[in-house]
Amino acid sequence: MSLEIRTIGDDDLRGWCVAALTGFLNAPTLTDEDLAFRRKDRDPARTWGAYDGGRCVATLRSFAQELTVVGGAPVTADAVSTVTVSPTHRRRGLLTRMMANDLRAAKERGDAVSTLIAAEYPIYGRYGFGPATHTAGWLIDTRRTGLDPRHAVPEGGGRIDFATAEEVRAFGPALHDRFRARTPGAVSRSEQWWLRNTGAVRLSHDPKLDPHHAVYRSPSGEIEGLASYVYEAAFTAGRPDATVRVLRLTATSPAAERALWQFLCSIDWVQRVDTGRRAPDDLLPHFLGDPRAAAIQEIADDLWLRPLDVPRLLEARTYPVAGTLVLQVEDRAGLAGGRFLLEAGPEGATCTPTTRSAGLTLDVGELGALYLGDVPATRLAALGRIDEERPGALTTADTLLHTARRPWCPDMF
Template sequence: MSEFHVRAAAEGEQRACLELLVEALHGKPVSDEVWAKMVASWPAAGKFAAFDDQGTLVGIASSFDTELTVPGGRKLATAAVDGVGVRADWTRRGVLTSMMAAQLADLAARGVPLAALHASEGVIYGRFGYGAATYGKGVVVERPRARLRDGVGCDGVVRFVTPAEAVERVPALYRRFAGDRPGFIARPDMWWPGFFDRLVTGDEGYRVAVHSGPDGDDGFVVYQSVDVRDRQTPERGALLQIRELHAATPRAWAGLWRFLLSVDLVSSVEGRGRPMDEPIAELLTDPRAVNTTEVIDDLWVRLIDVLAALEARTYGPAEPVVLEVLEVLDRQLPANNGRYVVGQSGVQRTTAEPDLRLGVDTLASLYLGHGLFSDQVLAGRVEVLDEAAAARADTLFHTARAPWCGTFF
């Protein structure tokens, strides 16, 4: 069997890395036109590549540096893992495990406390310490039934912007949204060319509309119109598919939804991966016009430095709990193993007897405020040593707003 080795990708190898990733994910070949749009968002930095003994690229694990909002509003340094793939004829040989180990070791050495990714499959990344930390819902709003309550979303105006205007203005607008919702991720300058500019300047028909309130531009939506008419239903309207919708204020958010639901010749408005607590139905006189079509895992989080991550967030009003992370459950970064006392007054390592025992992947899934320790007890993912501790941990880790990312990478 051929051997392989993993090293940091070198300058000049970026396109080959992207081509391998796209092939592994069954995408279309990377044309010169696509590469010209992606090159600024796909630097060599942050990439670990696997090569066979002939020097041929067989795997890639990529990330870029950003910040993630944690409960309490602090922005914590985070590695956004934006591409992991192994060539089809090299799978099941340990390539993925070796690349992920190299990436985790590098992040720990650089002092990056968190990593995050969007998982292509739900069973891969738990073994590397990741947990599904945010979820999103799919919604479909039936346009003919969707009548907004009087006065909802009437405090501003919405206008279309050209693709060129969107590329110029939306990044600065997005920076206004750096609020306190856990899971919200910063978009560094290198993110925009490959993930936003390429979309809105492409040929898929995406439109960008901006909301303006008393203090200027304060929200935007990116969507496309899909013709769903056929010979049996020629009168059926179009489907509006939301790619992303962000607003700096609740009033701007409501104004954007008012705009979408006012577009003529539309049968329905659809959004995927929307916040779990987005109250669309509350805007309408008939809440049954809104249907939730799916609930999907969104952002997966990895605690590279458990102590630093726990110290960075705030906690609810409950007595402290002692959490134990076992060595067997964090093989990649054994420095995380140990006991941590977590309470409103702070977090620190301790030698006290544990109240709850869990793996770093389970802790990651609870870290941003999604879910309950009590549910993870039922699932067998948390061992209870103090019967009252799970309820205390539920209160400590709870957040008023559901965690949500809202950014693809």
């Protein structure tokens, strides 16, 4: 029987959700409340399924997302999520077909880029995605931080108070918007995201977390930071041995960031703080008297980008100095390739198709990896992933594209 790829109709959502739960190794059941919530969160026209005789055996959906690019502008991205293929139907090209459909639709819609978080590194390069941000996690030994246990925090003024989940839903979206405007790689959050991540809605498969929320206010009373965390309480050999597991820490100033980390590292009974997913160049270890108290646990690729419109993408970001670069972008899928002249400067940039000879030749996924400034072009060239066609082009690319601070996407989607 042939396998049909199509977007879902009104009656398809339950079967589609069961297939997605199965693909992600969850139990294949969902309540009516789960279904009603997911219905609000899905655009059927962007929800793809593969059907084998009426049964959904593969899923992929996308949604409109704002991605912050270098310089702070938001670009509308085609965010790809919930990619699963049933173990009964794997390695028959279903992902490839669903992805081709979604990318083509995104291109026709006029989206400049697709985004996703990859469960496994080897899957998405073949579709033109490249790893554009990375994430790191630390485990902090609070006994070695060098923070003075007699000191009340915050050291530099301001104050920390607890907030209820309801209060977080009220001020959280504006705080996150201020944060993401200053963080290349950060993405927008939907209303459903806030409901689900503050406990207002708990789907059957969501972990049963009831986090504490600590808010930092600056000396002038502005909300500049929020840490949401849970305790893993324990007593070992009669002594307190608790862990703080940070779910999210959002800060719009280094003072807020410092105050919240120092607060979390100073809670009585807490012996260690698990930071969760942070930027790889996070300031955190250096907020501690002894940065070695923070032991790195994980560094991994995080947000992947798939350019769909090279001129629009390159014109959307900023550049520190003036420079000219000709890029030969190869795209097997025929969506975004071509030769482009980037004329960039601190006042803005233009990017147009050109017949000039290329400075660099690269696959569209490598442009995705370069775009947010995370990795220097010189490094990708050393790995054989970019060709320098004209001497000096790599240095120009590094000067124009690479950024002093690394981009970061704190969210999974």
